[in-house]
Amino acid sequence: xxxxxxxxxxxxxxxxxxxxxxxxxxxxxxxxxxxxxxxxxxxxxxxxxxxxxxxxxxxxxxxxxxxxxxxxxxxxxxxxxxxxxxxxxxxxxxxxxxxxxxxxxxxxxxxxxxxxxxxxxxxxxxxxxxxxxxxxxxxxxxx
Amino acid sequence: xxxxxxxxxxxxxxxxxxxxxxxxxxxxxxxxxxxxxxxxxxxxxxxxxxxxxxxxxxxxxxxxxxxxxxxxxxxxxxxxxxxxxxxxxxxxxxxxxxxxxxxxxxxxxxxxxxxxxxxxxxxxxxxxxxxxxxxxxxxxxxxxxxxxxxxxxxxxxxxxxxxxxxxxxxxxxxxxxxxxxxxxxxxxxxxxxxxxxxxxxxxxxxxxxxxxxxxxxxxxxxxxxxxxxxxxxxxxxxxxxxxxxxxxxxxxxxxxxxxxxxxxxxxxxxxxxxxxxxxxxxxxxxxxxxxxxxxxxxxxxxxxxxxxxxxxxxxxxxxxxxxxxxxxxxxxxxxxxxxxxxxxxxxxxxxxxxxxxxxxxxxxxxxxxxxxxxxxxxxxxxxxxxxxxxxxxxxxxxxxxxxxxxxxxxxxxxxxxxxxxxxxxxxxxxxxxxxxxxxxxxxxxxxxxxxxxxxxxxxxxxxxxxxxxxxxxxxxxxxxxxxxxxxxxxxxxxxxxxxxxxxxxxxxxxxxxxxxxxxxxxxxxxxxxxxxxxxxxxxxxxxxxxxxxxxxxxxxxxxxxxxxxxxxxxxxxxx
Numbered sequence: 005x006x007x008x009x010x011x012x013x014x015x016x017x018x019x020x021x022x023x024x025x026x027x028x029x030x031x032x033x034x035x036x037x038x039x040x041x042x043x044x045x046x047x048x049x050x051x052x053x054x055x056x057x058x059x060x061x062x063x064x065x066x067x068x069x070x071x072x073x074x075x076x077x078x079x080x081x082x083x084x085x086x087x088x089x090x091x092x093x094x095x096x097x098x099x100x101x102x103x104x105x106x107x108x109x110x111x112x113x114x115x116x117x118x119x120x121x122x123x124x125x126x127x128x129x130x131x132x133x134x135x136x137x138x139x140x141x142x143x144x145x146x147x
Numbered sequence: 148x149x150x151x152x153x154x155x156x157x158x159x160x161x162x163x164x165x166x167x168x169x170x171x172x173x174x175x176x177x178x179x180x181x182x183x184x185x186x187x188x189x190x191x192x193x194x195x196x197x198x199x200x201x202x203x204x205x206x207x208x209x210x211x212x213x214x215x216x217x218x219x220x221x222x223x224x225x226x227x228x229x230x231x232x233x234x235x236x237x238x239x240x241x242x243x244x245x246x247x248x249x250x251x252x253x254x255x256x257x258x259x260x261x262x263x264x265x266x267x268x269x270x271x272x273x274x275x276x277x278x279x280x281x282x283x284x285x286x287x288x289x290x291x292x293x294x295x296x297x298x299x300x301x302x303x304x305x306x307x308x309x310x311x312x313x314x315x316x317x318x319x320x321x322x323x324x325x326x327x328x329x330x331x332x333x334x335x336x337x338x339x340x341x342x343x344x345x346x347x348x349x350x351x352x353x354x355x356x357x358x359x360x361x362x363x364x365x366x367x368x369x370x371x372x373x374x375x376x377x378x379x380x381x382x383x384x385x386x387x388x389x390x391x392x393x394x395x396x397x398x399x400x401x402x403x404x405x406x407x408x409x410x411x412x413x414x415x416x417x418x419x420x421x422x423x424x425x426x427x428x429x430x431x432x433x434x435x436x437x438x439x440x441x442x443x444x445x446x447x448x449x450x451x452x453x454x455x456x457x458x459x460x461x462x463x464x465x466x467x468x469x470x471x472x473x474x475x476x477x478x479x480x481x482x483x484x485x486x487x488x489x490x491x492x493x494x495x496x497x498x499x500x501x502x503x504x505x506x507x508x509x510x511x512x513x514x515x516x517x518x519x520x521x522x523x524x525x526x527x528x529x530x531x532x533x534x535x536x537x538x539x540x541x542x543x544x545x546x547x548x549x550x551x552x553x554x555x556x557x558x559x560x561x562x563x564x565x566x567x568x569x570x571x572x573x574x575x576x577x578x579x580x581x582x583x584x585x586x587x588x589x590x591x592x593x594x595x596x597x598x599x600x601x602x603x604x605x606x607x608x609x610x611x612x613x614x615x616x617x618x619x620x621x622x623x624x625x626x627x628x629x630x631x632x633x634x635x636x637x638x639x640x641x642x643x644x645x646x647x648x649x650x651x652x653x654x655x656x657x658x659x660x661x662x663x664x665x666x667x668x669x670x671x672x673x674x675x676x677x678x679x680x681x682x683x684x685x686x687x688x689x690x691x692x693x694x695x696x697x698x699x700x701x702x703x704x705x706x707x708x709x710x711x712x713x714x715x716x717x718x719x720x721x722x
Contacts, residue, residue, distance in 0.1 A: 016508060022515035029522045061504075088507030109507045110514035110551050 006033035007117075008124035009052050013043040013070065014059040014086070023057075030117055040065030040073070047078055055104075055123045057116075060087040060094050068097055075102045080130055082123035086111065178469040185461045190454055197450045204442065212435045213401040216415045219357060220428040221399040223365070224417035226353050227426065231419075234345065235310060235329055237267060242275075242331040242341040250275045250341075251283045253292075260286035263343075271324060271344040276302070278338035287344070305330050305340050312422040315347055315367075315375045315384055323347045323376075323384045325422075347384070350376050354426075363430045368392060370423040380406070380429075394418045394425055403432065488666060488686075499557035506554050510547055517543040568607045568716055573638055573646055574599040576610065580617040581636070584625060593628060596635040604640055608716040612688045619685040620650050620708045627654025627706060641711060645694075649709040657700040665698060692716040 010032045014020045020036045027034040035050060037043035039062055047053055056074060060067035071083050082104040087094060095106045104123040107116065241259055242250070249255045260273040272287020280297025296302040305311040311328040328342040354365045354376060367375035372388045374381070381388055389407045392414065394400060399417040406412050411432035418425045433440070521540040524533060577599065581588075588595050624634050638648040657665070666686040689696045693713045700706040 016512055019508075019512045019515055022512070022519040026515060026519050026522055029519075029526065088504040088511065108555060110511035110547060113518055 007031050008120050009033040009050070009054045010035070010120060011043060011046055011050075011053045011056045012036040013038075013040070013056060013062075013067075015039060015062045016059075026113065027117075027120075030113070032117075032120065039063070040067075040070035043070055044073055044077070047074065047081065051078075053081060054127045055120050056081055056083045057120070058083050058085055058103075060085055060098070068094060068101065071098060071101050071103055080127055080134075082127045084116075084119055084123055174469050174473050177472070178465050181465045181468065182461055185465065186458060189457050189461070193450065193453060193457070197446060201443070201446060205439070208436070208439045212413065213415075216413055216428060216430060216435075217399050217401050220365075220401075220415035220417040220426055223353060223357050223428070224399065224419065224426045226356075227350060227367075228419060230349060230353065231312065231327070231421075234267065234327055234343070235312075237263060238327065238329040238341050238343060239331075242329060242339060243333075247277075247339060250339075253284055253286070256284045257286040269345040269349045271346055273344075274342045276328075276340040276342060301326070301328060302340070305342075306338075310421065314369050314373070314422065314424075317385070325375075347376055357428075359428075360430075360434065362434045363428070365426065365428045367424050368427050370425075375424055380408075388427070390414070390429075392416055392425065392427055503554040503557040506550065510550050510554065513543065514547045514551075517547065569610060570605050571608055571610055571613065572603060573606055573613075573648060573712065574603050576613050577617060577636055577638060577648060580614055580621060583618060584621055587625060588634075591625075591630045591632075593625065593631070594633040596633065598635065598637040600639045600646075602640060603638060604646055604714060606646055606712055606714050606716075608692050608712060612692060613712075616685050616688050616710065617648075617650070619681045620710070623681065624650055624652040624654065624706070624708075627656070628652045629654070644714055645711050646714065647709055647711045649707055651705060651707040653705040656702040656704050656706055657698075658702050662698060662700050666696075 007030070010027055012020055012024050012027065012034055013036070014023075015038055017038065020038060024034045024036045033052075035046055035053065037046050041064070043056065043058070047056075058067050058070055058074075062070075065073075067085060067087070071085070074081055074083055079102075083098075083102070085095075085098045085103045085106045086109055087106070088109045098106055104126065105119050107119065245255065245259075256273060256275065260270060263273065264270045272285065272289065272291070274282045274287070274291060275284040276296055277283050280295050280299075280302050282291055282294045282296065285292045285294075301311050301313060305328040309330045309332060311326075313326045315323045315325050317323060324344050324346050326342060326344045328340050330340045331337060350367060354367075357365055359365055364379040364381065366378040366381070366388075368388050369375055372392065374384055374386050374388055377384050378386075378388070381390065390404065390412075394416050397418050397420055399415060401413060401415045403411065403413055406429070413430045413432055413435060415428040416425045417428075517540050521537065521544065524536050524540065527533075577597075581595065581597075587593070621634070621636075628634060633653045635651045636648065637651070638646065641647040665682050667683060686696050689710060689712070693716050695711040697709045697711070698706065699709075
């Protein structure tokens with residue numbers, strides 16, 4: 005079983021290809037998207053995606069907008085922002101919108117993997133809690 | 148612009164104040180110019196007024212003094228003239244009213260003489276002389292009857308002028324006298340002369356009636372400068388007057404001179420027509436000008452005191468003014484320099500962020516591609532030159548790491564994150580940072596001297612950023628000192644709102660030129676190793692934390708960096 009299900013979103017094809025393959029080698033189930041729309045579509049198709057690695061600066065829909073959409077439609081999916089720049093505005097905004105973390109490109113693979121793991125764990129814990137709550141709800145209905 | 152140049156040409160550049168003059172000379176020069184200008188502006192009208200006042204007062208006072216003197220001399224002269232005219236008129240009357248026979252009769256003449264003595268006084272004798280100069284009748288104490296005067300000069304003069312008044316002479320009684328003669332010019336006695344001798348007591352009485360003060364003097368003098376009455380200060384009757392008194396024409400004159408005793412005196416001369424005498428009235432200047440001298444010394448006193456006060460005020464005020472200007476200039480210069488520096492920092496920051504971003508994306512591709520290559524080689528079996536491939540990819544990844552460090556530092560430089568504020572002990576921060584460098588200090592035998600304040604106040608600031616600050620400064624200090632060198636770390640409480648820490652090394656130091664640029668981004672002296680961002684970032688952080696960083700260095704002797712931090716860092720210091 006994969007460590008985590010990851011969606012990699014970046015407009016740089018070479019980056020996406022190499023990174024996806026490297027993540028796969030490290031036992032992460034990885035799908036990729038080259039823009040925001042594609043990413044949102046992938047999320048619709050594959051509901052088991054746990055963590056999205058999202059580039060901030062992309063042509064068309066930018067990372068912040070994509071993040072907003074993801075959080076709207078799939079609130080449990082964790083998003084790690086990736087950026088070549090470290091402007092306060094985008095970092096703060098990303099965190100405000102509920103991003104899990106913010107990493108600076110080029111990032112170290114080990115650091116990235118550990119962040120992804122943390123994010124996935126958080127998501128799973130979140131899901132478990134929701135399931136627990138539902139079970140409780142159901143059991144509480146049956147006296 | 149033209150006006151300015153014209154003004155400059157008028158003032159000879161005195162009032163211009165050029166920025167080109169080097170600073171240390173600029174302010175004393177400015178001060179000197181202001182002082183001179185203000186003294187000229189204030190003292191010259193004052194002096195001008197004092198001089199004008201002095202002259203005006205002197206002129207009016209002189210006339211005020213001369214006028215009474217003039218009047219007094221003139222009126223006394225008239226009194227004497229009237230007295231003489233009275234005598235002459237009486238004599239004229241006698242010779243007109245009596246016949247020659249009556250006048251030749253001694254008893255009649257004696258009776259007339261007696262009446263004259265009683266009514267007018269001062270008569271010593273009285274004689275009647277016929278046309279031949281023979282005294283035909285005489286009343287008086289001497290035996291002068293029949294005396295022939297035809298050869299005497301007064302007789303001749305009386306014949307010509309009709310009237311004669313002599314100078315003073317001592318006479319037989321050794322007492323000052325004058326003689327008067329009047330010629331009859333009508334009837335039977337045409338050519339007859341009546342002659343009287345009178346003593347000069349009457350003159351003395353008239354002079355005494357002037358009521359002079361003890362320092363003043365008045366007397367009669369003839370045209371040869373011989374005293375005709377006694378003088379209080381200048382001699383007896385018939386002595387020559389030691390003061391030269393000349394007159395021309397009739398009338399009264401007042402002039403200033405000095406007497407043989409050296410006193411400055413005012414002299415009024417009132418000239419008689421007949422005899423050729425003058426009444427001289429002398430008053431010492433000091434006496435008459437006493438009030439003027441008092442006023443003069445008061446004017447001088449007020450003038451000098453005022454000038455003194457003005458000069459003192461000007462000096463003090465100018466000193467304060469120039470000091471203020473200097474402070475304002477320095478303040479402005481510092482503010483300008485800081486502004487310039489922060490502008491530089493912010494524009495370079497923006498540039499750095501842009502460059503870093505543009506470089507980071509391709510760098511990420513290289514990183515991932517090389518990483519993938521490494522992964523693939525790692526997972527594939529043995530093949531030819533596998534080790535070589537691994538080495539190469541490793542070198543690519545390491546180079547990417549190096550690039551990443553540079554771009555991340557650039558971004559760090561540009562980053563304006565919010566300041567995290569927590570309660571800190573500055574001494575603790577210094578010790579923590581020193582912990583990072585302890586090993587190097589031991590290896591290189593560097594003597595670390597810690598002098599941390601016991602009464603250090605806690606501060607609210609950003610620990611991570613402060614660590615970076617001190618790490619940067621200490622790293623520089625370590626780079627500057629040789630092995631067995633010395634680094635002193637001192638902390639103290641600067642004032643109620645500020646704490647400070649200084650890091651002093653006895654290393655190579657810096658030139659003034661280097662010192663000017665150390666906070667500039669990309670300025671480095673460590674040619675191969677430095678990014679030139681360390682101190683620039685340090686400076687930026689300290690400013691962000693509301694503090695200040697000062698550097699002092701002497702080439703060959705060492706460098707001192709002093710960090711001043713507020714007890715509480717400002718919260719909102721984002722861009």
